[in-house]
Amino acid sequence: MVKILKKTRxxxxxxxxxxxxxxxxxxxxxxxxxxxxAFPTETVYGLGANALDATAVRSIFIVKGRQCDNPIxxxxxxxxxxxxxxxxxxxxxxxxxxxxxxxxxxxxxxxKKNVPKDVTxxxxxxxxxxxxxxxALALIKKAGVPIAAPSxxxxxxxxxxxxxxxxxxxxxxxDYIIDSGKTHIGVESTVLDLTTSPPxxxxxxxxxxxxxxxxxxxxxxxxxxxxxxxxxxGMKYKHxxxxxxxxxxxxxKMQLAAKELVKKGKKIAILRFNKHPKEIAKNLFAYLRNxxxxxxxxxxxxxxxKIKKExxxxxxVDRLKRAAGG
Ligand code: TXA
Ligand code: MG
Numbered sequence: 001m002v003k004i005l006k007k008t009r010x011x012x013x014x015x016x017x018x019x020x021x022x023x024x025x026x027x028x029x030x031x032x033x034x035x036x037x038a039f040p041t042e043t044v045y046g047l048g049a050n051a052l053d054a055t056a057v058r059s060i061f062i063v064k065g066r067q068c069d070n071p072i073x074x075x076x077x078x079x080x081x082x083x084x085x086x087x088x089x090x091x092x093x094x095x096x097x098x099x100x101x102x103x104x105x106x107x108x109x110x111x112k113k114n115v116p117k118d119v120t121x122x123x124x125x126x127x128x129x130x131x132x133x134x135x136a137l138a139l140i141k142k143a144g145v146p147i148a149a150p151s152x153x154x155x156x157x158x159x160x161x162x163x164x165x166x167x168x169x170x171x172x173x174x175d176y177i178i179d180s181g182k183t184h185i186g187v188e189s190t191v192l193d194l195t196t197s198p199p200x201x202x203x204x205x206x207x208x209x210x211x212x213x214x215x216x217x218x219x220x221x222x223x224x225x226x227x228x229x230x231x232x233x234g235m236k237y238k239h240x241x242x243x244x245x246x247x248x249x250x251x252x253k254m255q256l257a258a259k260e261l262v263k264k265g266k267k268i269a270i271l272r273f274n275k276h277p278k279e280i281a282k283n284l285f286a287y288l289r290n291x292x293x294x295x296x297x298x299x300x301x302x303x304x305x306k307i308k309k310e311x312x313x314x315x316x317v318d319r320l321k322r323a324a325g326g
Pocket of ligand 1: 047106131149152
């Protein structure tokens with residue numbers, strides 16, 4: 001158990017404006033001193049520390065309760081910072097960066113020695129992305145160092161898509177939260193390993209396989225259940241686990257099943273997929289968290305084949321499968 005050690009301060013910046021830079025500077029100074037700052041990105045909130053400070057990075061693992069073999073994504077504000085942490089930038093990376101950065105695409109590249117092994121869980125690669133959020137970019141720039149940041153939730157909980165979610169999990173354990181309201185995308189970035197041939201999609205996100213293949217060659221998709229391959233160690237943990245049990249029901253059987261469960265005294269929630277996948281992605285983690293708070297026992301979920309399996313739909317299906325426990 002981590003004891004409550006700190007007063008977590010909140011900086012509210014709903015829209016990026018230059019007059020807010022002085023507030024961002026306060027948070028950046030905390031990063032420079034080895035502290036922890038939760039900040040918004042376009043995907044989910046991240047829990048940031050100076051990526052080149054091994055002690056600071058270790059404190060991320062402690063407050064999240066994160067397994068130490070699960071590496072962390074490093075966030076950069078420009079290509080200069082990227083060059084400082086990777087050995088070389090292959091042509092595939094250059095093309096993808098040109099097309100998708102800043103944005104929700106994380107690239108796994110060969111790391112330089114200055115990246116502490118705590119960041120990469122001992123791997124010789126580092127995952128890097130440039131977030132498409134002006135507050136995040138200003139924070140990284142002002143800190144003057146790349147920022148290592150996993151999602152700002154306790155391990156095993158859904159990723160936070162607003163500052164309240166971060167507080168619920170980490171209040172008293174981190175120095176600052178920059179509150180910028182709800183994140184745009186709602187699910188974590190696409191993770192693509194460029195050190196394999198062909199490149200491997202390790203985690204689906206808002207940038208789809210098809211979009212990537214339009215820019216580079218055909219890519220492979222990592223088989224999550226292929227347990228002898230631990231390329232992306234994070235994938236083996238049960239993520240996004242709500243306290244409620246998720247049970248799948250055909251749409252026409254849903255109503256009856258719901259009635260029966262309520263009769264038995266169960267608290268239930270119903271998850272239907274009649275919205276566009278983008279809309280589902282945006283709200284999914286908030287729903288899961290709310291249902292936990294309400295003490296829902298069972299989530300009745302429509303079959304996942306109701307979700308269009310293209311674009312961000314694949315990411316939604318991936319997160320729901322894992323929330324349901326595989
Ligand atoms: O959208 C996002 O990616 C958010 C925001 C904050 O940027 N971050 C995020 O971080 O989702 P996290 O730690 O929750 O997920 C990072 C994923 C994990 O599955 C981890 O195993 C993988 O990236 N990863 C990190 N470094 C890696 C590496 N060197 N090789 C392979 N996978 C890596
Ligand atoms: Mg996470």
